Amino acid sequence: xxxxxxxxxxxxxxxxxxxxxxxxxxxxxxxxxxxxxxxxxxxxxxxxxxxxxxxxxxxxxxxxxxxxxxxxxxxxxxxxxxxxxxxxxxxxxxxxxxxxxxxxxxxxxxxxxxxxxxxxxxxxxx
Amino acid sequence: xxxxxxxxxxxxxxxxxxxxxxxxxxxxxxxxxxxxxxxxxxxxxxxxxxxxxxxxxxxxxxxxxxxxxxxxxxxxxxxxxxxxxxxxxxxxxxxxxxxxxxxxxxxxxxxxxxxxxxxxxxxxxxxxxxxxxxxxxxxxxxxxxxxxxxxxxxxxxxxxxxxxxxxxxxxxxxxxxxxxxxxxxxxxxxxxxxxxxxxxxxxxxxxxxxxxxxxxxxxxxxxxxxxxxxxxxxxxxxxxxxxxxxxxxxxxxxxxxxxxxxxxxxxxxxxxxxxxxxxxxxxxxxxxxxxxxxxxxxxxxxxxxxxxxxxxxxxxxxxxxxxxxxxxxxxxxxxxxxxxxxxxxxxxxxxxxxxxxxxxxxxxxxxxxxxxxxxxxxxxxxxxxxxxxxxxxxxxxxxxxxxxxxxxxxxxxxxxxxxxxxxxxxxxxxxxxxxxxxxxxxxxxxxxxxxxxxxxxxxxxxxxxxxxxxxxxxxxxxxxxxxxxxxxxxxxxxxxxxxxxxxxxxxxxxxxxxxxxxxxxxxxxxxxxxxxxxxxxxxxxxxxxxxxxxxxxxxxxxxxxxxxxxxxxxxxxxxxxxxxxxxxxxxxxxxxxxxxxxxxxxxxxxxxxxxxxxxxxxxxxxxxxxxxxxxxxxxxxxxxxxxxxxxxxxxxxxxxxxxxxxxxxxxxxxxxxxxxxxxxxxxxxxxxxxxxxxxxxxxxxxxxxxxxxxxxxxxxxxxxxxxxxxxxxxxxxxxxxxxxxxxxx
Numbered sequence: 001x002x003x004x005x006x007x008x009x010x011x012x013x014x015x016x017x018x019x020x021x022x023x024x025x026x027x028x029x030x031x032x033x034x035x036x037x038x039x040x041x042x043x044x045x046x047x048x049x050x051x052x053x054x055x056x057x058x059x060x061x062x063x064x065x066x067x068x069x070x071x072x073x074x075x076x077x078x079x080x081x082x083x084x085x086x087x088x089x090x091x092x093x094x095x096x097x098x099x100x101x102x103x104x105x106x107x108x109x110x111x112x113x114x115x116x117x118x119x120x121x122x123x124x125x126x
Numbered sequence: 127x128x129x130x131x132x133x134x135x136x137x138x139x140x141x142x143x144x145x146x147x148x149x150x151x152x153x154x155x156x157x158x159x160x161x162x163x164x165x166x167x168x169x170x171x172x173x174x175x176x177x178x179x180x181x182x183x184x185x186x187x188x189x190x191x192x193x194x195x196x197x198x199x200x201x202x203x204x205x206x207x208x209x210x211x212x213x214x215x216x217x218x219x220x221x222x223x224x225x226x227x228x229x230x231x232x233x234x235x236x237x238x239x240x241x242x243x244x245x246x247x248x249x250x251x252x253x254x255x256x257x258x259x260x261x262x263x264x265x266x267x268x269x270x271x272x273x274x275x276x277x278x279x280x281x282x283x284x285x286x287x288x289x290x291x292x293x294x295x296x297x298x299x300x301x302x303x304x305x306x307x308x309x310x311x312x313x314x315x316x317x318x319x320x321x322x323x324x325x326x327x328x329x330x331x332x333x334x335x336x337x338x339x340x341x342x343x344x345x346x347x348x349x350x351x352x353x354x355x356x357x358x359x360x361x362x363x364x365x366x367x368x369x370x371x372x373x374x375x376x377x378x379x380x381x382x383x384x385x386x387x388x389x390x391x392x393x394x395x396x397x398x399x400x401x402x403x404x405x406x407x408x409x410x411x412x413x414x415x416x417x418x419x420x421x422x423x424x425x426x427x428x429x430x431x432x433x434x435x436x437x438x439x440x441x442x443x444x445x446x447x448x449x450x451x452x453x454x455x456x457x458x459x460x461x462x463x464x465x466x467x468x469x470x471x472x473x474x475x476x477x478x479x480x481x482x483x484x485x486x487x488x489x490x491x492x493x494x495x496x497x498x499x500x501x502x503x504x505x506x507x508x509x510x511x512x513x514x515x516x517x518x519x520x521x522x523x524x525x526x527x528x529x530x531x532x533x534x535x536x537x538x539x540x541x542x543x544x545x546x547x548x549x550x551x552x553x554x555x556x557x558x559x560x561x562x563x564x565x566x567x568x569x570x571x572x573x574x575x576x577x578x579x580x581x582x583x584x585x586x587x588x589x590x591x592x593x594x595x596x597x598x599x600x601x602x603x604x605x606x607x608x609x610x611x612x613x614x615x616x617x618x619x620x621x622x623x624x625x626x627x628x629x630x631x632x633x634x635x636x637x638x639x640x641x642x643x644x645x646x647x648x649x650x651x652x653x654x655x656x657x658x659x660x661x662x663x664x665x666x667x668x669x670x671x672x673x674x675x676x677x678x679x680x681x682x683x684x685x686x687x688x689x690x691x692x693x694x695x696x697x698x699x700x701x702x703x704x705x706x707x708x709x710x711x712x713x714x715x716x717x718x719x720x721x722x723x724x725x726x727x728x729x730x731x732x733x734x735x736x737x738x739x740x741x742x743x744x745x746x747x748x749x750x751x752x753x754x755x756x757x758x759x760x761x762x763x764x765x766x767x768x769x770x771x772x773x774x775x776x777x778x779x780x781x782x783x784x785x786x787x788x789x790x791x792x793x794x795x796x797x798x799x800x801x802x803x804x805x806x807x808x809x810x811x812x813x814x815x816x817x818x819x820x821x822x823x824x825x826x827x828x829x830x831x832x833x834x835x836x837x838x839x840x841x842x843x844x845x846x847x848x849x850x851x852x853x854x855x856x857x858x859x860x861x862x863x864x865x866x867x868x869x870x871x
Contacts, residue, residue, distance in 0.1 A: 013666070013669050014665070014669055016673075017668075017669045017672050017673050017676075020673065020676050021672060021676065024676060084661035084662075084665060106661070106664075106665050106668065107664045107665050107667065107668030107669075108668055108672070109668070109672075110671075110672045110675055110676075
């Protein structure tokens with residue numbers, strides 16, 4: 001049974017790229033283009049890893065992460081931020097405030113990114 | 127005479143040898159006292175002095191009480207000191223006695239008893255009253271006689287001068303020293319000597335003679351005199367000499383002395399005048415001059431009087447005088463025309479140009495002939511300088527672009543220069559006399575008052591800015607300076623105002639402000655742009671690259687390998703360019719990055735190990751230094767190493783060697799990276815570090831920003847960077863890094 005990764009990003013091309021990359025690596029991928037869409041999807045699915053863009057309209061990835069963590073059954077969900085935000089403070093917000101397990105900086109290089117995702121799925125940092 | 131009577135209990139002092147009579151015969155007063163000032167003995171003179179009849183009247187009484195009627199020892203007492211020191215004491219004192227004030231010379235002679243103790247003192251008093259009186263009288267008379275303007279002299283019985291006063295010196299011309307001891311005939315004309323002898327004898331006989339006669343002066347001329355001869359006699363009435371008082375009767379002498387007085391008076395006035403004045407006679411000789419003249423010509427006084435004016439004034443010889451003074455001499459002109467002549471001329475001196483104003487005033491005698499010239503010279507250098515300065519200032523006032531006005535303290539305009547007239551559009555006549563407020567717009571009045579307040583408070587204003595209004599109503603900004611000038615010599619104080627139309631400057635300032643705003647906007651834009659490049663540009667590029675990588679496999683075996691490689695290569699190029707441009711933007715604004723002591727070897731090792739596969743593909747040998755070198759650096763130092771190494775790889779032949787070395791220069795390190803590449807032509811060695819330059823466009827891959835980043839980072843570390851040729855081909859890029867960060871730099 002292959003693992004399921006939910007990717008949330010308002011940029012569809014980017015989403016498509018991620019989807020293709022991860023599918024090539026043998027993973028199942030669900031995508032959402034907004035926080036609301038993601039939340040609604042989470043009623044039906046339980047992804048093994050959730051990748052969130054930070055800068056999205058209406059709800060930021062950080063807020064979304066916090067909301068997900070508060071949802072029933074998602075307390076221990078593995079969430080990673082996937083963002084252009086690269087400053088130290090951004091990473092701190094991701095890991096400390098929003099409860100994400102990891103912070104991946106865009107742009108991504110395919111091999112490195114796929115390796116990181118695999119690592120997060122196998123032994124996510126707590 | 128009973129000895130016991132006189133010297134009770136004093137046998138050891140006065141042995142019985144009839145001394146008493148001897149002591150009585152002495153003209154000095156003698157008193158013997160003991161240490162308690164009790165009188166043991168006095169001689170006759172003392173008894174007489176105090177009006178005592180016998181020794182009994184004074185014996186045993188205190189000396190000061192018995193002799194002087196005092197209650198305590200006399201302040202002039204010698205005996206006290208005599209008792210204390212055992213030595214003879216002397217002192218002069220005046221004592222009030224029944225016969226009036228007497229002068230005594232007291233001396234106290236202490237006497238020792240057999241045991242060597244001072245037990246008595248013999249006080250000896252000599253009456254010097256008469257002597258002292260005579261001496262003081264003589265002194266007084268001599269003083270009077272000496273200082274008298276009348277000629278006074280004394281001759282002894284042998285007719286030789288014993289006394290010769292100042293008046294006599296003045297009248298006869300003989301000095302005291304040369305005439306004392308000479309026969310009085312020396313001042314008598316030979317033909318009158320017999321008559322003089324007769325008068326002398328008559329005087330001796332009668333005691334007093336007065337007559338008129340002639341006397342002979344040292345210079346051989348005679349002088350009519352009034353003679354008074356008085357015989358000088360001793361106390362017994364025997365003549366010892368003759369005193370003569372001589373009065374000069376010559377009218378000429380009288381007139382002369384009067385004239386002399388007037389002349390002295392005039393001369394003293396003459397001398398206090400600052401103007402240099404001399405009187406020149408027809409022979410052009412200076413016959414009189416004042417202090418100022420002597421001072422200003424710098425000639426010793428004795429070299430002025432009687433000398434030719436041209437010699438004294440100009441130092442000319444007679445020949446030079448003929449050449450130089452013929453035409454210009456105002457003294458000659460005054461002599462010739464008989465009219466006053468004036469001239470102003472200047473001399474060049476070592477201290478600069480000095481200006482003289484000279485005047486020649488002819489003096490005429492009773493016949494109307496000019497016989498002398500009063501020549502005056504005034505140093506008017508200061509005046510001339512002031513005039514020149516004034517002219518200069520006036521000229522400046524007219525020419526300067528600044529508006530210059532002077533105003534009275536009630537704001538009345540006194541002067542306005544050309545620039546002010548031009549700017550305000552008023553003529554001078556329209557402005558002078560007006561209140562300066564006509565140049566100030568209504569709305570600016572308060573501001574204008576601030577100017578005047580500052581003037582009256584501090585005496586000056588600088589950099590005051592305000593609006594002013596022209597005749598036709600144009601308002602313009604001005605910058606004003608003002609200074610209060612205190613009036614000199616009773617003149618009223620006034621204010622000088624200097625103003626500038628700063629419309630242009632204001633425009634420029636606005637431009638500058640606009641520019642700064644734009645710059646700030648563009649800076650923000652730059653930051654935004656860097657941000658865009660880092661994220662928004664790289665992100666889609668990443669998508670392109672990744673998606674292309676995904677589909678690359680699907681496209682294989684279709685004969686488009688070349689095209690695929692081209693896309694891959696150019697995407698990498700864009701990526702590299704965007705990366706380094708973004709990096710450059712970061713470095714540019716990295717002034718306050720944290721500096722830490724870092725080991726350069728470790729940094730370099732990390733850089734080399736992280737090199738892109740491209741560098742390794744070329745199979746390069748990279749030799750790096752093996753010792754630890756520390757310097758305070760910021761994290762961007764990595765970019766220096768990586769850019770230099772990457773460049774070296776790029777520009778070198780595959781398989782060649784790159785060497786990085788480090789040298790300790792004391793307070794700094796020098797790091798060099800050498801390659802065996804194509805080298806850098808001399809004309810590019812400078813420009814290679816500038817932004818966006820490459821040796822040959824397109825010849826080598828690269829952003830062109832790598833070396834600009836290197837330069838910027840090295841500069842942030844206060845180091846230098848340069849490139850030089852290696853002797854056997856290739857280049858060495860070297861840079862220095864101070865070991866310690868100097869915060870002041």
